Amino acid sequence: MGEAWDIRMAREDDAPSIYRLVCELEGQQFAYDAFFRSFASQLSDTAVHCLVLEVDGRVAGYLNLRIDHHIHHAHPTAEILELIVAAGERGAGLGARLVERARLLAISEGCELMEVASKFERTDAHRFYERCGMVKTHYRLTMPLPTEGE
Numbered sequence: 001m002g003e004a005w006d007i008r009m010a011r012e013d014d015a016p017s018i019y020r021l022v023c024e025l026e027g028q029q030f031a032y033d034a035f036f037r038s039f040a041s042q043l044s045d046t047a048v049h050c051l052v053l054e055v056d057g058r059v060a061g062y063l064n065l066r067i068d069h070h071i072h073h074a075h076p077t078a079e080i081l082e083l084i085v086a087a088g089e090r091g092a093g094l095g096a097r098l099v100e101r102a103r104l105l106a107i108s109e110g111c112e113l114m115e116v117a118s119k120f121e122r123t124d125a126h127r128f129y130e131r132c133g134m135v136k137t138h139y140r141l142t143m144p145l146p147t148e149g150e
Helices: 012-026 030-045 093-106 123-133
Strands: 005-009 047-055 058-068 079-084 113-116
Touching: 005 093, 012 030, 012 047, 012 058, 012 079, 030 047, 047 093, 058 093, 079 093, 093 113, 093 123
Parallel strands: 079 113
Antiparallel strands: 005 047, 047 058, 058 079
């Protein structure tokens, strides 16, 4: 990979680029206003670390890491909430660089583990996370809830 790359903390002006990545990953268009409110909230939350990976000055990847304190752990835990690499940039090791930066950040925050949830059908993502050193240890169960306007 001959391009110049850098990982930095996200800024509010990254919102349009990150929005495109999220829509690309999920294969649907989300309401931008709702996305932006959530994004801005995360930027101001000290427990959430929003990392942006730039390649030649353009946003090519994004990782959202949340640090939580659970009473069933002796130390904080880190959870990758989102990891997205632009479709045209995949396979060049950018995702692994983001995960490694998140791992180092989690260590610096005193975390005892880093985890991620991934949908069953994302088998390529599962293999990626396993190559990064993660191990399947849990099931995550969900329950959809009604939201305002539904």
